[in-house]
Amino acid sequence: MNCDKSFRRRWLSLFVENQxxxxxxxxxxxSGKAYNIHSLTVGETQDPTISRMTICLDADDKTYEQIKKQxxxxxxxxxxxxxxxxxxxxxxxxxxxxxxxTDKDRAEIFQMATAFRFQIKDMDKSxxxxxxxxxxIKNDSILKVINERFKNIEVVRGGPVAIxxxxxxxR
Amino acid sequence: MARITGNEFLVKALREEGVEKIFAxxxxxxxxxxxxxxxxxxxxxxxxRHEQGLIHAAEGYARSTGxxxxxxxxxxxxxxxxxxxxxxxxxxxxxxxxxTGQVATGLIGNDTxxxxxxxxxxxxxxxxxTMVRSRDDLNRLIKEAFHIATTGRPGPVLLDLPxxxxxxxxxxxxxxxxxxxxxxxxxxxxxxxxxxxISMMYKAAKxxxxxxxxxxxAGAQADMKALLEQTGIPAVTTIMGRGSIPTDHELYFxxxxxxxxxxxxNAVNGCDLLIxxxxxxxxxxxxxxxxxxxxxxxxxxxxxxxxxxxxxxxDVPVVGDAKAAIRKLLKEAGERGAVKCENWVKALxxxxxxxxxxxxxxxxxxxxxxxxxxxxxxKEPIVTTDVGQNQMWTTQFFEIKxxxxxxxxxxxxxxxxxxxxxxxxxxxxPGREVIAVCGDGGxxxxxxxxxxxxxxxxxxxxCILNNGYLGMVRQWQELFYEGEYAGTCLKRxxxxxxxxxxxxxxxxxxxxxxxxxxxxxxLAEAYGAQGIRVEKADxxxxxxxxxxxxxxxxxxxxxxxxxEELVYPMIRxxxxxxxxxxxxxxxxxRGGGISEL
Ligand SMILES: Cc1ncc(C[n+]2csc(CCOP(=O)(O)OP(=O)(O)O)c2C)c(N)n1
Ligand SMILES: [Mg+2]
Numbered sequence: 001m002n003c004d005k006s007f008r009r010r011w012l013s014l015f016v017e018n019q020x021x022x023x024x025x026x027x028x029x030x031s032g033k034a035y036n037i038h039s040l041t042v043g044e045t046q047d048p049t050i051s052r053m054t055i056c057l058d059a060d061d062k063t064y065e066q067i068k069k070q071x072x073x074x075x076x077x078x079x080x081x082x083x084x085x086x087x088x089x090x091x092x093x094x095x096x097x098x099x100x101x102t103d104k105d106r107a108e109i110f111q112m113a114t115a116f117r118f119q120i121k122d123m124d125k126s127x128x129x130x131x132x133x134x135x136x137i138k139n140d141s142i143l144k145v146i147n148e149r150f151k152n153i154e155v156v157r158g159g160p161v162a163i164x165x166x167x168x169x170x171r
Numbered sequence: 172m173a174r175i176t177g178n179e180f181l182v183k184a185l186r187e188e189g190v191e192k193i194f195a196x197x198x199x200x201x202x203x204x205x206x207x208x209x210x211x212x213x214x215x216x217x218x219x220r221h222e223q224g225l226i227h228a229a230e231g232y233a234r235s236t237g238x239x240x241x242x243x244x245x246x247x248x249x250x251x252x253x254x255x256x257x258x259x260x261x262x263x264x265x266x267x268x269x270x271t272g273q274v275a276t277g278l279i280g281n282d283t284x285x286x287x288x289x290x291x292x293x294x295x296x297x298x299x300x301t302m303v304r305s306r307d308d309l310n311r312l313i314k315e316a317f318h319i320a321t322t323g324r325p326g327p328v329l330l331d332l333p334x335x336x337x338x339x340x341x342x343x344x345x346x347x348x349x350x351x352x353x354x355x356x357x358x359x360x361x362x363x364x365x366x367x368x369i370s371m372m373y374k375a376a377k378x379x380x381x382x383x384x385x386x387x388x389a390g391a392q393a394d395m396k397a398l399l400e401q402t403g404i405p406a407v408t409t410i411m412g413r414g415s416i417p418t419d420h421e422l423y424f425x426x427x428x429x430x431x432x433x434x435x436x437n438a439v440n441g442c443d444l445l446i447x448x449x450x451x452x453x454x455x456x457x458x459x460x461x462x463x464x465x466x467x468x469x470x471x472x473x474x475x476x477x478x479x480x481x482x483x484x485x486d487v488p489v490v491g492d493a494k495a496a497i498r499k500l501l502k503e504a505g506e507r508g509a510v511k512c513e514n515w516v517k518a519l520x521x522x523x524x525x526x527x528x529x530x531x532x533x534x535x536x537x538x539x540x541x542x543x544x545x546x547x548x549x550k551e552p553i554v555t556t557d558v559g560q561n562q563m564w565t566t567q568f569f570e571i572k573x574x575x576x577x578x579x580x581x582x583x584x585x586x587x588x589x590x591x592x593x594x595x596x597x598x599x600x601p602g603r604e605v606i607a608v609c610g611d612g613g614x615x616x617x618x619x620x621x622x623x624x625x626x627x628x629x630x631x632x633x634c635i636l637n638n639g640y641l642g643m644v645r646q647w648q649e650l651f652y653e654g655e656y657a658g659t660c661l662k663r664x665x666x667x668x669x670x671x672x673x674x675x676x677x678x679x680x681x682x683x684x685x686x687x688x689x690x691x692x693x694l695a696e697a698y699g700a701q702g703i704r705v706e707k708a709d710x711x712x713x714x715x716x717x718x719x720x721x722x723x724x725x726x727x728x729x730x731x732x733x734x735e736e737l738v739y740p741m742i743r744x745x746x747x748x749x750x751x752x753x754x755x756x757x758x759x760x761r762g763g764g765i766s767e768l
Contacts, residue, residue, distance in 0.1 A: 017353065021301065025294055032295040062480070069477035075299045075319060078353045 004060035009038070011088065011162055013081040014053040014071060018044055022076045026053065029074065035059065035067055039136075039159035050078060054090075054161045056136075083164055090162035094139045095121075096130040099152040108149075116142050136160040172344055177309050177337035180345075181270070182207040182214075184313045187345045190214045190241050192598055194229040196222050198245020199285065200272025200334050214241070217598060217627070220619040222249055224591040226256025227617065230265045231595025234578050235553055237390070239266040239320050240595065246272040247285030250331075251292070255585055257327045258296040262582025263411065264388055266325035268316050273302065275335035290331050298326030306339035311346055318349045323356025324475040325388060356474065360491035360499055367487050368446065368470050369503045375444035375468075377515040378404045381427065384411030384581065385449015385473060389493035392416065395448075398501045399423075403509040405516050407435040409450050411581040414571035424519050425528070428456040429742050430563045433526035436740075436748045438519050439464050448472045449493045452482040453582065454745075462747035472496045526740075526753055528567050535733040538636055540708050542568035545606060545634075548715045551575040552604040553596045557589030557613035559643035561636040563738040565608045574603075587616025590633060594620055597629040604632070604719070611637040612661060615689075621698040624725040631725045632718040635691055638734040639680075646737050650752065650761050662688060680734065691729040701726040 016022050023042055030037050038056040045052050059067065071080045098109065109128055113120055118132035132142050139157065146153060175183070181204060185193065193214040197205045208216055219225040222244050229240030244250055250271040260267045274283045293300045299319045303309050312330060320328040372378055386395055396416050399406055405422045408415055416423055425435040439445065445467040450456065452471075457463040463483060471478075471485040472493060479488045489496055530539040542565055545552065551573040556562040562579055569577055578596060580588040593607035614635050624631050636642075645659040657674050662684040670676040695702030701721045703714045705728055718726040740753045744765050752760045 020304070021290060021294070024291065028294050062484070066477065066481055069479075069481075073475070073477045075351060075354045 004062075006061035007058065010057050010059055010064050010082075010084045011090075012053075012055040012057070012068070012071070013083050013162065014055060014077055015045070015079040015081070016051050016053060017076045017078065018049050018051040019076065022051070025074060025076055026055075026071070029070055030057075030067070033067075033070065035063065041159040041161050043161075054159075056160055056162075081164075083162060087165040087167075088162045089165055090135055090160050091133055092136045092139050092160040093158040094130075094132045094134075094143065095156050096132070096143065096146055097127060097154040098130070098146065098150050099127045099154075101126055101128065101150070105150070112145070116145070118142060172342055174340040175343045176203075177303075177306055177332070177339055177341065178203045178207045180309060180341065180343060181313065181332070181337070182211050183343065184310070184345050185214050185241065186211070188317050189238075192217050192232065193241045193243055194219065194225045194232070194595070195243035196225055196245065196249060198247075198249050198272060200246040200274060201243060201249075201270075201332075203334070203337060204243060204270075204272075204332075217623070219591065219594075219623045221617065222252030223255055223587065224594075224617045224620040224623065226253045226267070226269070227259070227585070227588050227591035228595035228598070228620070228623070229267055230256060230260055230263075230588075231555060231578055231592030232599040233260075233265050233267060233595075234263075234592075235576060235596035236599040238599070239268050239317060242267060242269045244269075244271055245285065246274055246289070247287050249285075250289040251287060254292065254296070255583070257293055257329065259580055259583040259585045259588065260327040261296050261298065263580065264325045264384065265327065266320040267327040268320050269327060269329040271329060271331050273331045273333040276304070276333045277335065279333065289329065293329050296327075297329050298324075300329040300331075302331040303333065303336055306336050306341040309336065310342055310344065311349075314346045315349050315351055319351070319354060323354075323358075324385075324473075324478075357476075357490050358474070358492045358495060360472075360489060360496045362499070364487060364489040365496065365499045365503065368472075368489060368500065369507075371444055371468060371470065371487065372402065372404070372446065372500075372504075373507060373510055375510065376512060377442045378402075378444040378446065378510060378512055379438050379442035379467075380404055380406035381439065381445055381447035381450060382406055382408045382412040382415040383448065383450025384409065385493045386412055386415035386497075387449075389449065389474075389497075391494035391497045394494060394497045394501055396420065398497055398504060401501060401504045401509070403512060403516065404446075405438065405512075405519055407431075407438050409453075409456050409581070410566040410577075410579060412450060413566055413569075414575065414577050417572055418570045419572065422516065424523060426566055429458070429744065430567065430738050430740065431742075432523075432528050432567070433740060433751065433753060434519055434522035436742070436751065437522045439467075440748045441518075442467045442515075444468050444470070446470045446472070448497065449474075451475075451478045454482070457483060458742050458750075459745055459747045462749070530736070534708075535736075536706060536708055536730060537736060538564040538732055539568050541634060541636065541711060541730055541732075542608075544711045544715055545608075546570045548712065548719070549604050549606070552606050553578065553593075553600060555579065555589050555592040555596060555605070555607045557607070557609035558584045558586045559610045559613060559641065560638070560646060560736070560738050561589075561608050561610040561613070561642070563643070564636070567738075586610075586613035588613070590614060590624070590631075591617050591620045593631045593633070594624050594627075594629060597624070597631050598627065605630075606632045606634060608634045608636065610642060611635055611639065611691075612641045618694065621694070621700055621725060621727075625698045625700055628723045629725060630722050632715070633725060633727045635727060635729045636732050637691070637729050638732050638736065639684075640734060642736075643738070645735075646741075647765070649735070649737065650741065651743070651763060651765055653762060691727055695727040698725075700724055703728045704731065705729065706731045
């Protein structure tokens, strides 16, 4: 258990070489030093030789500083952007398939869709497929509600991606 | 531009890098590279007897010459045998370029004969590791490998070379520039931080330099000595930093850490400003973290940002090359003269006189006598050590003067390091005196390298401090585990078990114990080396004289030392400096096991 007062959620944007092995290097560095990550997403940028990672983790100040330095030191890492305290836009894709539903259930799910702002992307007689593109925390609560209400569900989550908002200077 | 194979190009590139020796062991996946080496005749192949010996030799070569050590091994077992050395070089910042053969790209992933994912295995223990995936990348990657290994905080770089790619034709042009966007080591030192350092230095009443291996790697010894003399500030070192100023300097107070001396550790404990250069504040240095340098502001100069405030929180971080920083400090200090700290220096001298490093001379053969004789009989030797008590005694007593050098496995503490590292040092420094100080345990981990020393006619002097024990672990058992010598007696044999109680039934050394396992004199003879056994103190000088006279091959001097001698002082692992066990008189500090928290 970490009792350090500075222990909290952190967000990092990593610009890395888009090469085989780089993801393994980054995740290996985190696990090898026993740092616990919450999520890691990765995708190519406008420059196909560069990928951008969004890493979300919980750490105290000291550990977090060390993590950033370790990343900076990695040859494959081009830039480390700490967006923890920046104003950011963040979203996560989550799909939930709900099976064995009745007509009444279906009506309820449609109501939920309006209330919780997710979409129904596919359905048949006894199932629906939900797509939620929300913040991770919102997705957590959507999942909680659905998980409590329905028995037979299947979930896949993409992990959050984040980008800084357009700053006042840029506007 | 001619088009040549990857194998041809590699050898060409090595020559362009000025590589004279390559530590290499062949196999199916590198036989074509060996063929190129055969045709060109340079770099010269140094063939060891085991790849672990190979890589430690490359480390010894690199650390004693400042040039990168180049290793070439085959895929699979050849590559995995390098792993300990790679980890060792990574922790001790040794520049190595490791070239590993790999099966052809079409076969990767098939569990092909001698296929291992060496890049995956070494990812966390290398400065950089990658596979060459296309012939077009080869030229650039070789250039980058040498650049990364030797700049910034040096370290090992591994290039995995698939056989088919190395056979392909491609450019013969070796790039003259590198541009790696994720790698721009900071060499230049920030003036503002130097200014802060200077003003703190001149305000301090009890300032202290703590010097690590980084000072030696930067080649800043002369500037450091000048800075010491200019400011009058005393210095201590880590074992990796020993030799960064001459050990007989009046402002030098010895090594800090677990087996550091009384004065040095008390200096850290009492200082009000600690200016540390090129050290990572490893736990063997700091002991219990909260108690390290409790009254001091800490300035940390290091080329590696990740080493700063990793273990110890630092007040002033200074990122950059140690030599550049020391020179700037020297320039600033030149205008101001000495720092007023004479009383502090006097107090430290008092500590030194109160409890000097010593070993009681009875009529036993003691390690200090051996290291003292190295000091008196050799002018500027390169001394390598193995790991354990032998290492600690050497780092405590070896006096480093002039070009003299100490090469020891500090970060990983790799047994089996001493002999091959000495071989590498001898290869890189023809004509210099090279001595390996080993334990009887660790020596046997790479004793096959006697063949390499013999065949290459290297006059390496191997001092085996034979105590019949894995002495350092036995020391822990004696001090903290009530003398329960589980698995540390090297004379333990089948008869011991017949007594029924395992090691617990042991009544100590007796006539029943095997005398020599092995007989190191016979081992020396088997390799065509000179063998000398020393059992009494008055034989030491003569043994070294005979060893020095042998110019065309190695000498083993086996010293039958007092078998239960301990390394003093010792700070209990995880303990504070105030817990120091200074000698047998501190009986109340024994026992209780170890909890490193
Ligand atoms: C490869 C390796 N295995 C185990 C250890 C743990 N270890 C540290 S010192 C030591 C004892 C070394 O015994 P010896 O070589 O005889 O040297 P001595 O301490 O007796 O001088 C051991 C086993 C190590 N450092 N390295
Ligand atoms: Mg021993």
